[in-house]
Amino acid sequence: MGTPAPARSRAISLEVNGEAVEYEVPARRLLVHFIRDDLGLTGTHVGCDTGNCGACTVHVDGVSVKSCMLLAVQADGTRIATVEGLAADGELTALQRSFNEHHALQCGYCTPGMLMSATALLEQNPHPNEDEVRVALQGNICRCTGYVNIVEAVVAVGEGTS
Amino acid sequence: MLLREVDYARPATVEEAVSLLAAHEGARALAGGQTLVNVMKARAAAPDVLVDLVDLAELRTIGFSSDGLLEIGAMVTYTQLVGSSEVEVARPILAEVAATIADVQVRNRGTVGGNVCVSDPTNHLPPLLVVLDASFTIRGSGGERVVPADEFFVGVYMTAVGEGELLTKISVPPASDTGDGFSGVTIGKHGTYVVDAAATVSGEGARIAIGCVAATPVRATEMEERLAGGDFSEDAVREAAKGLGASLDPPSDVHGSADYRRSLAETSAVRAVLQAVERRKR
Ligand SMILES: Cc1cc2nc3c(=O)[nH]c(=O)nc-3n(C[C@H](O)[C@H](O)[C@H](O)COP(=O)(O)OP(=O)(O)OC[C@H]3O[C@@H](n4cnc5c(N)ncnc54)[C@H](O)[C@@H]3O)c2cc1C
Numbered sequence A: 001m002g003t004p005a006p007a008r009s010r011a012i013s014l015e016v017n018g019e020a021v022e023y024e025v026p027a028r029r030l031l032v033h034f035i036r037d038d039l040g041l042t043g044t045h046v047g048c049d050t051g052n053c054g055a056c057t058v059h060v061d062g063v064s065v066k067s068c069m070l071l072a073v074q075a076d077g078t079r080i081a082t083v084e085g086l087a088a089d090g091e092l093t094a095l096q097r098s099f100n101e102h103h104a105l106q107c108g109y110c111t112p113g114m115l116m117s118a119t120a121l122l123e124q125n126p127h128p129n130e131d132e133v134r135v136a137l138q139g140n141i142c143r144c145t146g147y148v149n150i151v152e153a154v155v156a157v158g159e160g161t162s
Numbered sequence B: 001m002l003l004r005e006v007d008y009a010r011p012a013t014v015e016e017a018v019s020l021l022a023a024h025e026g027a028r029a030l031a032g033g034q035t036l037v038n039v040m041k042a043r044a045a046a047p048d049v050l051v052d053l054v055d056l057a058e059l060r061t062i063g064f065s066s067d068g069l070l071e072i073g074a075m076v077t078y079t080q081l082v083g084s085s086e087v088e089v090a091r092p093i094l095a096e097v098a099a100t101i102a103d104v105q106v107r108n109r110g111t112v113g114g115n116v117c118v119s120d121p122t123n124h125l126p127p128l129l130v131v132l133d134a135s136f137t138i139r140g141s142g143g144e145r146v147v148p149a150d151e152f153f154v155g156v157y158m159t160a161v162g163e164g165e166l167l168t169k170i171s172v173p174p175a176s177d178t179g180d181g182f183s184g185v186t187i188g189k190h191g192t193y194v195v196d197a198a199a200t201v202s203g204e205g206a207r208i209a210i211g212c213v214a215a216t217p218v219r220a221t222e223m224e225e226r227l228a229g230g231d232f233s234e235d236a237v238r239e240a241a242k243g244l245g246a247s248l249d250p251p252s253d254v255h256g257s258a259d260y261r262r263s264l265a266e267t268s269a270v271r272a273v274l275q276a277v278e279r280r281k282r
């Protein structure tokens, strides 16, 4: 088998929120634009477009990543989860309900990224304390809430009090 | 952001990757992308071909060589380092420092190889790998060579890895009679360093390197010489650091003046050495 030739675009096949997706994407397309513009899943936001704010956070193969810092072609063969996948069966997750109960959002711009980062944390560590939550959310910037209610909402899920 | 048009290839073996890099002028390796994608957005670099290293499983392993060196594949992520039992046993400082790079998402993607190949003066790993006396294995079409840390970092965004070459692994001697320390001042918690210092102490003396004060990590050679006697008391370490700041020519920017960086260099070096001394006792 010869060395694969570099190409301007690539046919990618991946799983997005449990559904198989096949697409021909230009190599220069960012994953976040593929998700938003090609797949129409606009829950994933673009804040800074420089890897700093975390609004674009999704899961690739079960771990959180900033989708503005990946090319769509890099996601070939992976399993992606976006915020739309959380309540896929029409029912909010415990974390989403907790965000609601704790007033963990104001404008909501950062919320999809916060939910994806916190979901990844809770999958690894179902009962995080406040410090662990703060470390896990370090890559997600919120310019409205001051974080207190967000952190409380995540801790409450682990405590089973939400 | 719309990037400039680029070609993309996903080699299945290191040989294929090297031949792709050699065959195309303007080809670049793509590791975690946590710097390169931003660099492409800013058009600071506009590679013609991206050679994605993602499928090179042999670059993703952490293990030991036959002579006992800790071997870290270039594509090992920070998250992988943090969770590695080999690192924990052989050189836990690597995991400790990796755990403070940026944030969870960046740590899930960013790789050890990318961190050193970028050779950004503020990156965490270069000064640390210099004091740990790491060696770097580089593969090119002509074969393989091994470069010591003191020669690996050449300038900002410049390393001993030449065009058409690939860094494949980093080898680190396991801790024996040694203690390691790392200290500095960041912009916000877990932010970018304004100045950092790494230190290793052993019965033979100390190795100390300062980051963020020049294009590449700077060995604090005079301080090392003064500590060669093996007196690591706090007074001796503070005394040994005197004059280190004055020997440096650091940049001034919004995060700190050159003078502030000189002062931080001495403070950070003292803290890193004392931390290393403390750990050596354990
Ligand atoms: C918000 C943010 C904050 C950050 N803060 C810090 C910080 O404080 N400290 C820190 O250390 N880092 C920081 N980083 C950078 C991060 O650590 C990057 O992961 C790292 O600099 C590059 O690693 P990468 O795997 O992403 O490499 P890439 O971005 O994929 O590649 C970087 C460069 O290295 C080359 N390269 C990569 N691997 C190889 C190889 N095996 N052989 C030859 N060339 C190769 C590429 O061609 C490219 O030129 C930050 C990143 C972000 C987005």
Ligand code: FES
Binding pocket: A045, A046, A047, A048, A049, A050, A051, A052, A053, A054, A055, A056, A057, A066, A067, A068, A069
């Ligand atoms: S939009 Fe991706 S990190 Fe801000």
Ligand code: FES
Binding pocket: A104, A105, A106, A107, A108, A109, A110, A111, A141, A142, A143, A144, A145
């Ligand atoms: S709720 Fe507005 S940015 Fe977080």
